[in-house]
Each structure stands twice: as C-alpha cells, then as structure tokens.
Amino acid sequence: MLLQGKRTWVYPKPPVIIATGTVVGPDEGEGPLASDFDLVHPDLEVGQPSWEKSERVLLEQASDIALQHAKLSKDKLSFFVGGDLMNQIISNSFAARTLGAPYLGVFGACSTSMESLAVASLMVASGAGEYVMAGTCSHNCTAEKQFRYPTEYGSQKPPTAQYTVTGAGASIVSGEGDGPVITAATVGKIMDLGIKDPFNMGAAMAPAAVDTIQGHFQDTGREPGYYDLIVTGDLAGVGHPIATEMLRRNGVPIEQTIFHDCGLMIYDVDKQKVQAGGSGCACSAVVTYGHLLKRIRKGELKRILVVATGALLSPLSYQQGESIPCIAHAVAIEAQNSNRQGGAVQ
C-alpha cells in the first residue's frame, strides 16, 4: 500500500530523479538563479513565428537536455507525463509527438509541474514504468494572450498581478540511479474561497497551498522541521504572506527561514518589472529542477517539499462570473543519502 493517510503516496523505495533539463527566457536569465539553468534564451521568440511555437520549442529543448544528462535515447522512455497552460495543452501534445514516447496528458495549471512529477513517481514506484519523464512549460506571451491581454496591447497591470515565467522544465524518474529521490507526494483538493480576479492569482491559490501542506503533514506524520525548505510554486508577493499567516492561524507555523516561493526566487522582484513575482507552469519547474535539485546535489539542502500551486480558471469561466478553483500538489524530494527518521534510506 503506497497510500498513507488520505491522499499521500509514500514510497518504501523512493524513485530517483536521474536527470533534469531546464530552459528559460531572457527575463529569467537576468534573475538571481540564471546560472542554474541549462539554457538561457536571449529573446522570447526562440526563432519561431508564433509565441505558441516558441513555447513548444522550450519544452522540446528541456526534454532533449534531460535525455542527454541521463545519457538515454528517447526510445528508452517508458512514458512522458506532461501538461501546460495552453488550451488543450498543445505545447505538451506537440512535444510528445516529437518525443514519440507513450504519453499521458495532465492538467493542473501551474501545479502541473508537481502533478506530472507525482504521477511519474507513482508509475516508477509501482513498477508501471522504467524511465518516466515529467515535463511542463509556459511562455509569458502565450499565457498573457490566452488568459488576459496580448502583450502587444501593452495593457497596464495591477501590483497584485504576476509575471508568467518563460521556460520549460523536464525530469526523468527511474527506480535506480544517482540523484535526489522522491519520498512522498500529496495530491491536492480544489480550494475556492470565492476570488474572481485573474490579476490576483496569488491570493486565490494561497488556501490550496495551505490545505495541501497541512494534508501532507497529517498524512505523513512529518512536521515542518523535517524539511530544510518548503517552497510554494507561484504564490508570489501577495499570496505567500497570506499562506504564511493562514498556516500560523491553523496551528502549523512554518519559520520564514525555511518557507519560500519559487515565484519570489526566480526574479529580483524589487528590480525587475514582474509585479508581485513569477507564475506559470515553468516557474516551479525550472526553480525545482534547475536551482533546488542542484542545491540538494551540492549538499546544501537535504530535504525539500515543493508545493506547486495552480489556478484552474479558464477565460470563459472568468467571463461567466465564476470564482477561481485552485489546487496544489506537493512532492517531497530528498538527498539520496538523507537518513533522518522517515526519510529515504537507500
């Protein structure tokens, strides 16, 4: 039985993230984590005639890099699990055509990064896949065009808005190998506190992050101190303080030194014009696969919990006056030699 508690999978033999690939655009290349990404593009076009084609190329490059790092040919992949923000997740479907691997499309908006990694880890842990790739991507200009206004229109944004990360992250999970391991994954529930403003996603998503973090602790018996770092996906400057305060009031306080947000880490929020911070499927994907896993490999971090947050609205649901249903999926990643109680003991 992998199911522990109500909605967490805990792996007796934790699957290994044997390789990752990260690709970002120019704004991310000017941020504080630039040197942690495998490929930084100097422009948003990436040589393509449309923003959507640019986004797809980012994901194709990230998966190619992950395969190179793993020294695997693409025909060795058992499955590719991925999704993105685009209608009908076309970036992933077209990238899956290029990869040629058996493909499961998933969708959790910006939480897709950890949803795909959770599903990939389950497939490996249960013997349902040997090498499973998880991938996701986003592009600032495709997301703005689809969810709000085309960037060419030049509309102003309120300070609560967030800046969609241009980039893609892919990882390869396997039962054996060197690399950080996945010890647990917690599946999110829909939380919807009635926020209807697509320019204030952070506030909308904060309760989902809180619910998943508390669910993770309840299911596993772990406490915040078990982790060296707990990061939310893209709550940014508005949502992250709300989540912090909600956790405190709920009796699960997390010290600020170990509680961070990928949307606040990827940019220099004070200097770069990114409103409240980063967002998008690629935000938590590239920060986790690029920056955080490198810190685990260097020994700077032993155990992290990545809580990717997603706002599951569509432009049409918003136009019809619906509130924004939100979700967060969490994956616990640890150094392979980590051996505190309850951790990986490989």
Add this chain to the structure above:
Amino acid sequence: MLLQGKRTWVYPKPPVIIATGTVVGPDEGEGPLASDFDLVHPDLEVGQPSWEKSERVLLEQASDIALQHAKLSKDKLSFFVGGDLMNQIISNSFAARTLGAPYLGVFGACSTSMESLAVASLMVASGAGEYVMAGTCSHNCTAEKQFRYPTEYGSQKPPTAQYTVTGAGASIVSGEGDGPVITAATVGKIMDLGIKDPFNMGAAMAPAAVDTIQGHFQDTGREPGYYDLIVTGDLAGVGHPIATEMLRRNGVPIEQTIFHDCGLMIYDVDKQKVQAGGSGCACSAVVTYGHLLKRIRKGELKRILVVATGALLSPLSYQQGESIPCIAHAVAIEAQNSNRQGGAVQ
C-alpha cells in the same frame, strides 16, 4: 512490475469497476442505447444559464449516481481523476470542487475517458488509492462553440464531421467488490499523419487507434480473438473503416463482427442528423459505462477492449496551420469470472 512490453500495464490482481453513472442529453436519449443510461435529459440546457454550466452539471450528476450505486459517500473517494474537452478542463475542475476529493486533472481530448480509467486502475492496482473515481463529460453546444462555430450560428457541416455527444460518464474503481475487472491498460503515443481538417477527426484519429491496438497485442501477447468486442471511441463512419483497413494491411485483421465504434453505436446514424456519427469525451464513456458494462454484467460479453481516441488539437493550433496530433488509450475490461488464458482469474 506492472509494465508489460513497452507501454501496457497488466494487473495480476485486476481492479474492479464497482459502480458507474451515466447521464446523456436528448439526442442520445433518442438513440438505440437510450435505455442503458441512468439519466436522460429531455433538453440540452439542464436548467442552466450557459452550455458550460450544463456540461458541468452532467458530470456532477454522473458522479453522484456512481456514488449512489456504490453506496459510498463522496468523502470515501481516495481520488478523482478526470478531464474534458473544455479549455483548462473547467467542467472537471468545477465538478472536483463539488466532490471535494483529491483531484488529478488529465487531458487526452476524447480519449480522456480511458486515460482517466487507466490512471485510476493503476492507482488502485498499486495500492495508491482505495476508491478512485474516473470521470469525463462533453456537451454538443460547448464543443461546437469552442472548436468550430457556436450552434446558434447554424453553420452547415460536411458529412465527414461528427456530432459531439452530450453526456457524462463516471466510474468507481476499487481493489475489491463486484463488477467487471480491468485486466490491462495500454497508453497511446501521438500519431499525426498530417490531417489538418477539424471537420474530419475520424480520419485523423484512425492511425492512433491502430497503433494502440497493435501495441496492446504486442505487449500482452493477446490476439484479436481474445476479445468478444473491440470498440474504438469515436472514429465514426469515416474513421472506423480506415482503421479496419489499416489493421488488415498491417497483418492484424479484426473481424467486423467483433470490431465496432462507440460513435456509431450511440446514434441511429442513418436516421439521426449526426453526420458521420458521435464523438466527444462522453461518447466512449457513456457507451462503455452504460451499455457495454451492462452487457458484461448480463453475461453477453466476457472480454472487451475499449480504445478511446482523441484529437489533441486546439482552435489556435488549427488556425496556425498545424496538423492534428492524435492519441488512443486502451483499457481491457473483463467479466470477473472470466478465465480464459491470460484473463482475470479472481
């Protein structure tokens, strides 16, 4: 190891479909399978002010019915796995909000019916979930509006076009219980032979169905005669003969008496104005969960293979001149007392 061959999961202890719920609209209620559905709506509105809200209600009703049939309260669900054709799969995300269960959103266009069932079966078989619901839905007026033209516009359609099924299907999968069992699931690869016409989905999807059927036989060692019935999801009048011919040429002929298509079964194609036949996520879902599982329970069928087909285009990818990437996911469902070689032996 559940993985057998390249992309098929075979379950030593097959998960059980303990209950289903099916809801359809008026056109499906005038078709030959009407009496097999749990609830037939006399109109397309279902008391809602928008087509999108109608679609969501269909899924909420189907999941409620499945829970009633299983005599389960919704808090007993370990997970809900679902998706639909709507941008950002909003029907499922809003229905998941109502259900309150931990939720994994998936997307495979019309193949979502079997993608969600495959993932649900894997979760149960691996001990990652106790009761897992798989669900999907479609609505004629939402799909036409989103992918082609609003129905209110009254545009004419070519005879190769298909008619999106209005309906929803939900199933509950568990490790124990009475009901048909899932013995295997085969994950599809993207197939794209260059067709760009969203009014000819059947032809575009036929190669994906063929690839998955052949992959299923290669992986499992089964032959077409193992099954009493092999049904494709929604190839309809244009695509199904193409798939039949491709299989014959590839040396895997399937007798016409055991090879059918849900899109041809759900309507009286000669009398009802449905062009080449039915399509949509709900097409294979309601035919499988309503009609085919009833035939298995009655003993009329012992073993079936449901090969749900999906066209993974978006309106935007079509407008940008892209061809249509297609996929098919297959699930093998058998009577619990079925005991031919390689079958379930519970």
